[in-house]
Amino acid sequence: MNGPAATATLTYVYAVAPPAPALDDLLPGLTGVAGTPVALLTPEPADAGPVAFVISDVPRAEFAEDVLAGRFEDLGWLEETARAHHHVIEALAAHTTVLPLRMATLYEDHARAVRALHEQSQPFTTQLAQLAAHTEYGVKLYVRHAAAPPETTAPDRTASPTPDDSAPAGPESASPGKAYLRARRAQRDAHEDRYQQAGIAADRVAEIGRLHSARHVAHPPQSGPLAAASMGENVLNAAFLVPDAEAQSFTAAIGAAAGDLPGVVLELTGPWAPYSFTALPRSPDPPSSATSTSQADTRS
Template sequence: MHTPVAATLTYVYAATPPAPVLDDLLPTLDGVAGSPVGLLLPPGEESGPVAFVISEVPRADWAEDVLRDRFEDLRWLEDTARAHHRVVEALAVRTTVLPLRMATLYEDHAGALRALHEEAQELATRLARLSSRTEYGVKVYVRPAAAPDPPAASAAAAEPAPVSPGKAYLRARRAQHDIREDHYRQAQLAAERIAAVGREYGAARVSHAPQSGPLAESAVGENVLNDAFLVPDGEADAFRAAVHRAGEDLPGIRVEVTGPWAPYSFAASLPDPSSQP
């Protein structure tokens, strides 16, 4: 007998410990494509250690063949990413959350529950590590090396002989190169200090590739360090202050601290849902 295909798929935003606070929060959230957000728990295990936060989404809009084209639509991609992140960030304010990648989809509740059952111990372990900790981003920028000012009139008069435009240009470029190299040395020192701050406050660390390209261009300079730290909540203010101090005496660089964020950099990766039976 042919089994009819369900009209919806199960979209999973995150794993989280079941908690009474979610009863009031989840009904207030709008998920991807404006879908309601709910909690998925194994039957009879309402007090279990891990649950999925989910939405039901139309199969016609989220099937694998449709998504291949959807991911080429930048407007759709941005709207979906924002909706996904809004749900995760709202959860992170109230409870411990383990974000899953955008468009984590299962055929139905049964498929999602199988994945939850198979990964329950690993998810619970990761959630325990994230408990009472929050992610912060730390970036270091190398400031642009401005060309040196032209010599003052008195200095120019003291020159024993006129300097050709070509030689003056080469001197200026050499001085600019030396300044930039000094800024890079300052950035390395800042990175070493920031790593020491992370160790001092017991923060886990993930290093991301520095941001580059036209979208990353900044008036503050070139991004040379782009790290994430998972910081104990009780140490957050002291951590941020210490990171800022790491660059205070280094005029060639700028240190930026962002957050608090949901712990995307420290999230687990579930098996590909398409491989689930």
């Protein structure tokens, strides 16, 4: 690095966006990660193109590569930074087409960022054209848990036999064990039925996506005790890129897709900026003193 200014900050890039007039009023009042102002970084006017970076100048002491690895182990810092990043993206998406970049996409300085902007101008422009007038929606499918049979109905097979136990079992003496087995069988049948319902719901979601979305992405199902306890087992976690003209039809169809399937729950989230539909080549000159990490999901 040369000079004090080069060591003070790094250039944090939130997204690619067209330098639209709508951003002129938005950006001056927008605050990003680490409480830093947000600005538009464009090439020199003589070389100005159809795309720009939305950036902040962030403290190198907090975002340098050797510091950032430890920062990502601090869950409080990670959540705060992810939320600030998401806030900027959503503010942009409300005013223009936006191509979100991963959290902690960093360059050494403005000059390096502008060079990357030049080198990837064509893919950026193509992606923005594909995303224009489209919005992302999420669809999650959960299988409800079948109720377990009461444990108290299970026969005690460890107790020592009494004289009465050795007698031939009559209808009344066998009923607790039979009731327990019937309950277990009913639970198993209900479990299988709910997975069959999930298959029907998944087919319906796929057909709705075919009719009303431009693209879709399948994410890994979410797991964890909190999600399982509240909703059931997540068996489908998909994102759909929906043309704005189809948004009402898409959301209405998803809302009705599982109405006759009591064993499953369909959850619709969004609208979101198109986080799931960013597929860009790696920059030929990636940040040399910082890293880019996957986007932490702060959307609910």
